[in-house]
Amino acid sequence: MDFELSKPQKLLQSSVRELLSRECPTERVRELMATETAFDEGLWQHLADQGLIGLTLPEEHEGMGLGAVELAAVAEVMGSFCLPGPFLSNHWASTLLATAGNNNLAEAYLEPIVDGTLRATIALLEASGDWDPAGVTATAKAQPAGGGYRLDGNKLFVSDADTAGLILWVARLGDELAIFSLSAGIAGMEIEAMPAIDATRKLYRVTLSDVTVPSDRLLAGGEQARAALAFATREATIAACAELVGGMQWITNTTVEYAKSRQQFGKPIGAFQAVQHRCADLLLHLESARSATYSAAWAVAENDPEVDRLVSVTKAYCSDAAREVASSGIQVHGGIGFTWEHDLQLYFKRAKSNELLFGDATYHRERIARMIIDR
């Protein structure tokens, strides 16, 4: 058993770190936050050129074919820079596209995604806020005589819909799940911003009313749709956890450094035990979240039979830990930590949006309960 990242994995991390220190310092993060989409074409192209957009996508579609551990390693660095824009949503959607078993659509869209010219997102959540696809109510109705499908529904909290050329729409076709691949901006589709506290990633309401699409837009249906969505969500959840780990690392470093330099009562505040103990807890949460994230990433990569449980364990832990760490980091900084100017607020808000993304701790605890109580 070996938890250390391999040499190539470490190299991958340092190349991402180098790219982001150059292209995405926090001044740039703040500029992008203030835009409508938080999307930076140039930065995206850099990510694509380094192979990061297609990191885990199959080589036959020009991806790098790497696994969840590499994904975690990369996402951890991205989290430490609070990288704005659609990396996670696009990763989630492109993984679904690659695993849904529909070659035509995969062939049509994966290459432009990998080379950076197209982005995709998934429209899953509805007013109930339920991450379980079983709760989806948006309807798809087969039209007579091969006339395609009629789609209606209202999706909320759709990440980065405004910059996505492709929206994977999760609907209910009779009793079954069905996922459709829709080009953005088709007639009858409305996209409306939902301004949120984490402005580094934008959320949207996407509405379809009386939209008819041809049959070849059906990406997957039934069990195949469910399994592909579960797979993609598992992988993206690990990436979100790794981002949280990267954010917690940034907060811990910044807070410990500050506590050593800020003086009150004639000594560094880090000499006070109450401050020290908070910092010790930052480390406890950070290192525990890291152990969990990489263990779960490994389980995803190896298709471990316990993978669903381990991913839920990890997401629940990281979601709560990151919120605690971000709050504690602000407390140790005092007034300066509460300002708009200090970067802590970026990480605090990202901790919240990632806590909610792919289900918060309460959602994942219920999933765990089903696996350990109801079995």
Next chain:
Amino acid sequence: MDLTLSPSERAFRDELRAWLASNLPEPFAGQAHSEDRDYLEYLRAWQRRLFEAGYSGLTWPAAFGGRGATPVEQSLFVEEMARAKAPDVVGAIGIGLIGPTIIAIGSDEQKAAYLEPILSGDQIWCQGFSEPDSGSDLASLATRAVRDGDDFIVNGQKIWTSYAHVADYCFLLVRTDSAAQKHKGITCLLVDMKSEGITVKPLRMMSGDAAFNEIFFSDVRVPAGQVLGEIDGGWRVAITALMNERANLGAAVRVMLARFLETLIAALPEIPRPSSSHPSGSMSAAEDPLVRQKIAQAHLDLEVFGMTADRALARVATDGVPGPEGSILKLFWSELNQRMTQGAMEIAGPYAQLADEQEVWGEISYAYLRARGNTIEAGTSEVLRNIIAERVLGFPKSY
């Protein structure tokens, strides 16, 4: 990164699993408390059986009766013991803390005299560190040992000494030079508990059982050959022992906590929930969403602790030293156990106050009470946070 088991680790696990399937004793019928002589003999017999099969002191070098197992194998061992619901290892202090310290620092005579009996359970050891006036500030200890010819003469008092009431030997810290700076005048003695002048007085813990004690030393003669390490060099010995203690306690505790959670989950369908809090009608605890959240939280806490422990072990295996994650383990499990048992008490509702340990309620209430000690024994949570802050994060000393 590679978290798969190597072929030899897998073989080790399979072999152990098969061995456990045919060697596990019947559960003890009675109160499983260490002051119960029958229970003690039951546990000793279990340890002997483990020893004879080569499963006692796994990580000890083969030359000293262990198997030179890797930390990963040690962790597999703990996991399999938990899975099989195996009894505790009664000589855990000897195997986990004192033996490794004797191996690291002891003389050949000491190794010959103590190591094998520690593994077999023939010798049970206790750890005489804390005193009434020296707890967290261990280095201020005052029990004195004065040289008299070939002996030391020991006078003083230890307190909170677990297992002293059944121990054959004590791993004792004494002051041999009171003029020196406090860390520099301490010596470690290996003391026969049958020596003249030793009195052991059990202390009852708040959980009701008497697992720790006071030890009074009145002109106790200890031969100078019983010094472990150097005279006045006992602080280093103590630190070695404490590091081993924190690392090993965590492993053992994982078994206990996992077993507790299993018991609790199995009991859920029998635990009623008051229908007043659920207007939809009566339901069992297994169906109550609040209960399910608590159970899942305990499970995930325990899993994340396990992953962190594995990571620390893997680090020890490659680097020889625990990484930063090593120092947080004790803090993690002790507080996790308090959260978990607190949750169990809430789930059990009015039944939680019942004390009969033959029933699941008594098991829960006992675990809840006993967990209060976890954040005190083997370094209080405050002291551990001090250590993390100073040694890992590099803050100045706060006291």
